Amino acid sequence: MTRALSTVISLLLRMVAPLIRRGLRHLAMAAMATVVALAAVAAGHGLILVALWLPPTGWVAATVVALLGAAIRLAGLVALASVAVLVPLVVAADCLAPAPTASEGEHRRRAGRHPRT
Numbered sequence: 001m002t003r004a005l006s007t008v009i010s011l012l013l014r015m016v017a018p019l020i021r022r023g024l025r026h027l028a029m030a031a032m033a034t035v036v037a038l039a040a041v042a043a044g045h046g047l048i049l050v051a052l053w054l055p056p057t058g059w060v061a062a063t064v065v066a067l068l069g070a071a072i073r074l075a076g077l078v079a080l081a082s083v084a085v086l087v088p089l090v091v092a093a094d095c096l097a098p099a100p101t102a103s104e105g106e107h108r109r110r111a112g113r114h115p116r117t
Helices: 002-021 025-053 056-096 102-110
Strands: none
Touching: 002 025, 025 056
């Protein structure tokens, strides 16, 4: 489980690396939250479909799986809506953030870190 979680986090960070390099850290976090919310919506939808494919004799299991899928899908939709509402604030925060000075960026580069991380 730890390896799977580590792989997912690594893929998310690799996906938003260009935004982080450009100093758009808040927008990178919003992009990662969007991807996670969409994955939750897709997983919930998949669980609902699995519940529909279960045989009618297992109606209790089908009900539990369908309710779990609906809850996960609802959580994903709420997260997606909150990201959509907060995106203007994220863009404003990244645009209004002070740009790193040349000496600050150079100092971080020598230390082995990316600027604005």
